[in-house]
Amino acid sequence: MLTHAEKDDATLARLAKSGELRAFDELARRYQSPLIRFIHRRVRGSDAEDVAQETFVKAYRSLHQYRPGRAFKSWLFAIAYHEMIDRHRRRDLKYEPADEFIIRDDPSSEADRADRKTSLWSIAKRVLNDEQFTAVWLFYAEQLPAGEVATIMGRSWVSVKVLLHRARGVLARHLKEASFLDPSSASSQGSAVAKVSQR
Amino acid sequence: MSHKHDEFDGFRREADTLREPFSPSLHARVMRRVKDEPIAPIEPVLAPASWRRPVLAGFAVAVVLTTATAVWWKSTLPVTTPGGSPAQFVNVTGWIGEAITPLREKLDEPLPAMAYLDQDAASFGQFVVRQLDPWPAPAAPPVSPPRQ
Numbered sequence: 419m420l421t422h423a424e425k426d427d428a429t430l431a432r433l434a435k436s437g438e439l440r441a442f443d444e445l446a447r448r449y450q451s452p453l454i455r456f457i458h459r460r461v462r463g464s465d466a467e468d469v470a471q472e473t474f475v476k477a478y479r480s481l482h483q484y485r486p487g488r489a490f491k492s493w494l495f496a497i498a499y500h501e502m503i504d505r506h507r508r509r510d511l512k513y514e515p516a517d518e519f520i521i522r523d524d525p526s527s528e529a530d531r532a533d534r535k536t537s538l539w540s541i542a543k544r545v546l547n548d549e550q551f552t553a554v555w556l557f558y559a560e561q562l563p564a565g566e567v568a569t570i571m572g573r574s575w576v577s578v579k580v581l582l583h584r585a586r587g588v589l590a591r592h593l594k595e596a597s598f599l600d601p602s603s604a605s606s607q608g609s610a611v612a613k614v615s616q617r
Numbered sequence: 618m619s620h621k622h623d624e625f626d627g628f629r630r631e632a633d634t635l636r637e638p639f640s641p642s643l644h645a646r647v648m649r650r651v652k653d654e655p656i657a658p659i660e661p662v663l664a665p666a667s668w669r670r671p672v673l674a675g676f677a678v679a680v681v682l683t684t685a686t687a688v689w690w691k692s693t694l695p696v697t698t699p700g701g702s703p704a705q706f707v708n709v710t711g712w713i714g715e716a717i718t719p720l721r722e723k724l725d726e727p728l729p730a731m732a733y734l735d736q737d738a739a740s741f742g743q744f745v746v747r748q749l750d751p752w753p754a755p756a757a758p759p760v761s762p763p764r765q
Contacts, residue, residue, distance in 0.1 A: 455635060470647075
């Protein structure tokens with residue numbers, strides 16, 4: 419007999435749908451960290467927890483709409499994404515300014531802080547628009563296929579591909595400029611800058 | 618994943634360092650709220666993916682019933698065509714002909730200027746010239762006295 423921790427998402431969702439709270443407990447446990455990480459890229463700390471909480475509650479209420487064929491993570495992220503958009507429209511949320519892009523472990527030294535400011539995702543946050551950043555995050559950080567990204571963002575597959583293509587172009591240009599202005603930073607930014615600047 | 622660009626591996630690696638710690642307090646809040654929520658609605662009898670079949674079947678039945686009713690109704694119409702042929706089939710062409718007859722008659726009426734088109738070229742030319750530069754009618758030639 420499998421424990422809840424060993425069961426897959428679809429099974430847990432089905433059990434939760436039938437009223438088994440422990441199954442939903444396991445799902446919430448499983449996806450809390452990735453969800454908060456996704457929300458934190460757009461929303462400040464305490465607001466992010468509020469959004470996450472509301473997302474899980476909405477997911478529980480809407481479990482009857484969840485289709486087992488679909489990835490639970492994408493379904494959950496789609497709820498979170500729309501919750502953030504709704505709150506933004508109601509002006510309940512303050513978007514995180516690009517310069518204050520938060521990396522959870524606080525930099526201890528000036529050198530660390532400088533590294534943080536030139537981190538790839540900080541640059542991405544600064545140079546990409548909101549939709550491009552979200553698409554790039556879901557694609558690279560969450561490693562979701564373009565189809566899933568499209569479902570989360572409520573767009574077509576083609577438009578997500580276009581969004582990603584344009585975002586890559588903007589990123590490549592900025593990363594190239596950054597490494598041109600400060601060649602020593604290229605090594606600290608990992609292979610992405612180095613490879614892009616070689617092109 | 619192999620389908621993603623290698624140039625952006627750095628993004629993936631950096632994202633891996635941005636892990637969020639599990640928050641027991643958030644989890645407790647979520648579960649407390651969920652416990653108060655009503656149990657998710659009972660799944661509908663028809664699964665979302667299987668709605669098409671009954672809808673299509675219903676549509677097909679509706680089409681068959683409508684066609685049968687229309688054929689039966691047509692068969693009950695009296696025969697009114699002068700030629701004696703069955704009038705069950707509506708003479709759509711005739712209706713259209715009747716509808717456009719006044720229009721055709723109107724189009725067949727000659728316009729004033731067009732009336733000259735029916736005459737020879739010379740008279741049409743005269744008409745045009747007169748329209749452009751009308752001149753007074755030529756005086757009648759003097760009548761010479763009869764020779765004696």
